[in-house]
Amino acid sequence: MGELRVGTCPMGTIGLGSCIALILHDQRRSLAGLAHIMLPESHGNTDRPGKFADTAISVLLEEMEKFGSTKFSIAAIVVGGAKMFQFSADSLNIGERNAAVVKDLLQEQGIRIEYEEIGGKVGRSVYYWPEKKGRLIIKRADGTCIAL
Amino acid sequence: MELDAIQKDALAEFGNIGAAHAATTLSQMLMSPIEMTVPEVQAVDIAELHNYISNEISAVVVFQIQGEVADGGYIVVSMPRETVIQLTNRMLGTTDADREINEMDQSAAIEIGNIMISAFLDATAELLDIVMLPSPPALAIDMAHAAFESIIAQMAGDVNDVLIFNTELTSEAPPVYGGIYLLPNAELMQQLFLMLKRLMEPLP
Numbered sequence: 464m465g466e467l468r469v470g471t472c473p474m475g476t477i478g479l480g481s482c483i484a485l486i487l488h489d490q491r492r493s494l495a496g497l498a499h500i501m502l503p504e505s506h507g508n509t510d511r512p513g514k515f516a517d518t519a520i521s522v523l524l525e526e527m528e529k530f531g532s533t534k535f536s537i538a539a540i541v542v543g544g545a546k547m548f549q550f551s552a553d554s555l556n557i558g559e560r561n562a563a564v565v566k567d568l569l570q571e572q573g574i575r576i577e578y579e580e581i582g583g584k585v586g587r588s589v590y591y592w593p594e595k596k597g598r599l600i601i602k603r604a605d606g607t608c609i610a611l
Numbered sequence: 612m613e614l615d616a617i618q619k620d621a622l623a624e625f626g627n628i629g630a631a632h633a634a635t636t637l638s639q640m641l642m643s644p645i646e647m648t649v650p651e652v653q654a655v656d657i658a659e660l661h662n663y664i665s666n667e668i669s670a671v672v673v674f675q676i677q678g679e680v681a682d683g684g685y686i687v688v689s690m691p692r693e694t695v696i697q698l699t700n701r702m703l704g705t706t707d708a709d710r711e712i713n714e715m716d717q718s719a720a721i722e723i724g725n726i727m728i729s730a731f732l733d734a735t736a737e738l739l740d741i742v743m744l745p746s747p748p749a750l751a752i753d754m755a756h757a758a759f760e761s762i763i764a765q766m767a768g769d770v771n772d773v774l775i776f777n778t779e780l781t782s783e784a785p786p787v788y789g790g791i792y793l794l795p796n797a798e799l800m801q802q803l804f805l806m807l808k809r810l811m812e813p814l815p
Contacts, residue, residue, distance in 0.1 A: 557761065
């Protein structure tokens with residue numbers, strides 16, 4: 464939680480609830496970055512960029528640009544942002560807000576969203592293999608599983 | 612966040628009293644003995660949380676701690692799916708253990724959580740001589756880690772680690788297994804340290 468990684472090796476994150484797994488993928492370089500975002504805004508907090516939507520996106524892009532990626536060659540996958548708790552005051556359901564901010568920021572950066580699976584009420588685990596076109600597996604807590 | 616040995620001991624003792632009351636209550640409800648581990652207190656980095664909270668499908672019942680400690684953090688009862696089904700069966704006298712979680716299981720999980728956590732907070736609040744009350748419960752039937760994540764996102768905006776009190780409850784018949792987690796926020800934690808320190812001072 465709150466971490467980010469950029470590279471060519473497989474990456475993943477388990478037990479995603481209200482958090483967002485943001486994957487940026489550069490097909491041409493078989494390079495990807497994944498951030499496990501917890502909250503929408505960093506409010507100037509920079510010690511753990513993967514934790515917040517605004518810092519996660521800029522740091523992922525920076526890291527990928529170091530490997531030669533450009534914004535135009537990058538597409539995004541956005542998964543998570545579930546509403547986990549029934550009967551709760553909205554304070555526990557930060558997921559929706561997380562998802563909205565991530566999507567806004569991607570649009571601002573002009574990054575196309577290739578696939579999104581946002582909201583709902585189930586937790587998810589996400590695995591990504593950056594080679595070639597990229598391979599995505601999402602396992603949902605209700606037992607269903609999708610592979611792309 | 613570093614805890615010294617005395618703080619750890621004090622917090623573990625605090626958790627021990629709360630969890631013991633919760634376990635007694637559960638044991639009375641089920642009319643069978645419940646074993647309990649000594650609570651472990653750990654400051655866990657949010658990136659390491661998956662090492663402490665499983666990804667098993669569980670009923671996670673969460674309460675915000677209210678009362679004199681405003682928004683004191685959260686207290687959670689987490690029970691794996693099988694345990695919830697066992698508990699409902701036990702309370703309703705039914706036997707079908709091989710089924711999906713239904714509405715009855717959900718309300719049983721909430722009710723059990725409610726009773727246990729009320730006992731936990733009653734006992735610990737009395738010890739500290741303050742009022743601590745649980746908020747109405749919220750429930751998730753999901754991967755435990757995914758549910759905890761949403762709770763911790765509410766707490767860890769400014770910090771990167773959370774204090775977890777973890778107590779495991781087990782029983783032979785019916786096979787029950789579950790845990791109580793207390794996730795105090797920074798203010799409640801400071802308050803706890805102060806009050807516990809005062810309790811440990813020799814009488815004048």
